[in-house]
Amino acid sequence: GAGVSQSPSNKVTEKGKDVxxxxxxxxxxxxxxxxxxxLGQGLEFLIYFQGNSAPDKxxxxxxxxxxxxxxxxxxxxxxxxxxxxDSAVYLxxxxxxxxxxxxxxxxxxxxxxxxx
Amino acid sequence: AQxxxxxxxxxxxxxxxxxxxxxxxxxRDTTYYLFWYKQxxxxxxxxxxxxxxxxxxxxxxxxxxxxxxxxxxxxNFTITASQVVDSAVYFCALSGYTNAGKSTFGDGTTLTVKP
Numbered sequence: 001g002a003g004v005s006q007s008p009s010n011k012v013t014e015k016g017k018d019v020x021x022x023x024x025x026x027x028x029x030x031x032x033x034x035x036x037x038x039l040g041q042g043l044e045f046l047i048y049f050q051g052n053s054a055p056d057k058x059x060x061x062x063x064x065x066x067x068x069x070x071x072x073x074x075x076x077x078x079x080x081x082x083x084x085x086d087s088a089v090y091l092x093x094x095x096x097x098x099x100x101x102x103x104x105x106x107x108x109x110x111x112x113x114x115x116x
Numbered sequence: 117a118q119x120x121x122x123x124x125x126x127x128x129x130x131x132x133x134x135x136x137x138x139x140x141x142x143x144r145d146t147t148y149y150l151f152w153y154k155q156x157x158x159x160x161x162x163x164x165x166x167x168x169x170x171x172x173x174x175x176x177x178x179x180x181x182x183x184x185x186x187x188x189x190x191x192n193f194t195i196t197a198s199q200v201v202d203s204a205v206y207f208c209a210l211s212g213y214t215n216a217g218k219s220t221f222g223d224g225t226t227l228t229v230k231p
Contacts, residue, residue, distance in 0.1 A: 031217045032217075033219075035221075041224075042207060042223040043161075043207065043209075044221075045218050045219060045221075050217060056217075058218075059218070091161065093161070095217065098214070098217050105151075105163060105217070106163070107160055107163075109160045110160075
């Protein structure tokens, strides 16, 4: 597709359940990022994939959070045993590369996760 | 550690007024990137500008202009002759030069332009 695609757009889950959020980056983009945006706040970095390098997971808030990127394209963010504080909009972005003019990041519309 | 401060939480102006959104940052890196993004009510972030730390030239793009001052660690954004469509949340962000994908965002400034 032309842009970054995220699914689902909305997800309501019960506390304690696992959820999977999907991101389809722009074709050819080697860099992929996940951010979390809580209500009325800025974006919080979660994880960063660059090509075949080991991902930078330094932003993941707990071991309940994990992410993978298959074939250098689609990425899935998994939250296990969801808690109410996990409720937020999860944003995915991709860029051509990590540096220089390639750093323009294109964001998806996000997945709004609500844990009840 | 990196930090981005957008002291203005909300700004309200009347159409055609000029408005400046402030951004102050902290970093120990000697080279870094600075960004501005716009988040309209639809929710999707839109990239506006990227600035390398070694390039202090100010930039103008239509009604938008950016003032980067390394001496004061500021990267302010001015909208000239604001329009209703400029209403959005604007985020300033900072990243390291070798890992530009890992950005630190400010909390955003909500701009409301009234007709």
